[in-house]
Amino acid sequence: MNSTPTLFARSTAIVPGGVHSPVRSFKGLDMTPKFFTKGQGAYLYDTEGENYIDFCMSFGPLMLGHQDPQVKASLSKALERGWTFGTCEPYSLELAEYLVEKINFIEQIRFVNSGTEAVMTALRLARGATHRNKIIKFNGCYHGHTDAMLIKAGSGLAGTAQASSAGIPEGIAKDTLILELGDKASVQQCFAHSGEDIAAIIIEPLPANNGLLKQDYEFLKFLRKITKENGALLIFDEVITGFRIGFGGVASKAGITPDLVTYGKIIGGGLPVGAIAGPKKLMQYLAPIGDVYQAGTLSANPLAMVAGLETLKQLTDETYAKIEQYSASLSEIFNKWFHEWNNGEFNNYKIISESSLFWIVPTDTATNVNEIPKTLTEDFRPLFATLLDKGIYLSPNAYEVGFVSLAHDETVLKDLTERLWH
Numbered sequence: 001m002n003s004t005p006t007l008f009a010r011s012t013a014i015v016p017g018g019v020h021s022p023v024r025s026f027k028g029l030d031m032t033p034k035f036f037t038k039g040q041g042a043y044l045y046d047t048e049g050e051n052y053i054d055f056c057m058s059f060g061p062l063m064l065g066h067q068d069p070q071v072k073a074s075l076s077k078a079l080e081r082g083w084t085f086g087t088c089e090p091y092s093l094e095l096a097e098y099l100v101e102k103i104n105f106i107e108q109i110r111f112v113n114s115g116t117e118a119v120m121t122a123l124r125l126a127r128g129a130t131h132r133n134k135i136i137k138f139n140g141c142y143h144g145h146t147d148a149m150l151i152k153a154g155s156g157l158a159g160t161a162q163a164s165s166a167g168i169p170e171g172i173a174k175d176t177l178i179l180e181l182g183d184k185a186s187v188q189q190c191f192a193h194s195g196e197d198i199a200a201i202i203i204e205p206l207p208a209n210n211g212l213l214k215q216d217y218e219f220l221k222f223l224r225k226i227t228k229e230n231g232a233l234l235i236f237d238e239v240i241t242g243f244r245i246g247f248g249g250v251a252s253k254a255g256i257t258p259d260l261v262t263y264g265k266i267i268g269g270g271l272p273v274g275a276i277a278g279p280k281k282l283m284q285y286l287a288p289i290g291d292v293y294q295a296g297t298l299s300a301n302p303l304a305m306v307a308g309l310e311t312l313k314q315l316t317d318e319t320y321a322k323i324e325q326y327s328a329s330l331s332e333i334f335n336k337w338f339h340e341w342n343n344g345e346f347n348n349y350k351i352i353s354e355s356s357l358f359w360i361v362p363t364d365t366a367t368n369v370n371e372i373p374k375t376l377t378e379d380f381r382p383l384f385a386t387l388l389d390k391g392i393y394l395s396p397n398a399y400e401v402g403f404v405s406l407a408h409d410e411t412v413l414k415d416l417t418e419r420l421w422h
């Protein structure tokens, strides 16, 4: 097997930046990304035969760890039946019924292939159902890479916006209003100015794609109330929090019923799946019943449906309690190490965590983008390199959260302690 530098050189020759999703490129870390050939339990194995405790976990989907035996067995069985039909089949029905039964505010669901697609469909549905154009999005929330969501705050008044990527027409940017997390007054202002044209507010109810920016449930409840009063929809993007912050995501935990919810990541158990769900009266706007178009050649792919269902079936109160206990131990282990390692080299770091999500950051608290330390990436570089050297793999970007899985058990945590202090 070729070594990592050779593989990366070959990759950069024929793939932009050598990667198929930008965060994988270790950009800002001054390092060549590792190539991994295998994942097993809580561990990743690289091309040079080294293993790492994996806290990236494919950026979230692997709630049970790599190669969970039950998911693997179900996938093997599914392989015997073929891997795509493009027809009605019972596998997506089983997953849909499981979800509708378990999550009380979901009456109908449509499966797509990614979180991005789920959001794209949710926004179109919100606009189709309300006959309005504008969407409120919060600074620091990530909703995938659909045009309407690659928008950042403009330099003018609250709510003005500009594209955060090249290639997005102004016409699209002007229909996305960007506000700061937690800022009720600007939400009120927006509805006062353009309430008649606001189709929806979309939010990650626990923003976890730009650090972990915990929100007061009271703010989420305020969003629920103001959307209802103004005939706009509330969309919870639970692609990362769904089935992780408990089975019903933040919505169930906070006791807030969004109009639409988007899922991804865990719902496919590590295969590509996204979903949009909500009450029947809204979901009926989707084709072929309604006039909001949506489709997908590989949507509800039978392998992905089986991996998703087998994963979700293992997520019980008992497993959530276990994972949260692993997560709490992990925080303790890291916090002690930050404090004591190498005469306090990483003494400024803390772990901010919620359930099985954690963020390593040099501050006690951050609830919106303005509270994130400006030197985050610079500071992260030596920490990431030190941990990698010790066989501990974090997401290769300071703004990405870490993930604890059911595979990060006592044995792995003991190994973590040993690696840290080695």
Ligand SMILES: *Cc1c(COP(=O)(O)O)cnc(C)c1O
Residues within 6 Å of the ligand: 113, 114, 115, 116, 117, 119, 142, 143, 144, 145, 204, 209, 237, 238, 239, 240, 264, 265, 274
């Ligand atoms: C990951 C993520 C997305 C995008 O999902 P993809 O499957 O990467 O397209 C959207 N929203 C949230 C909250 C996410 O965490």
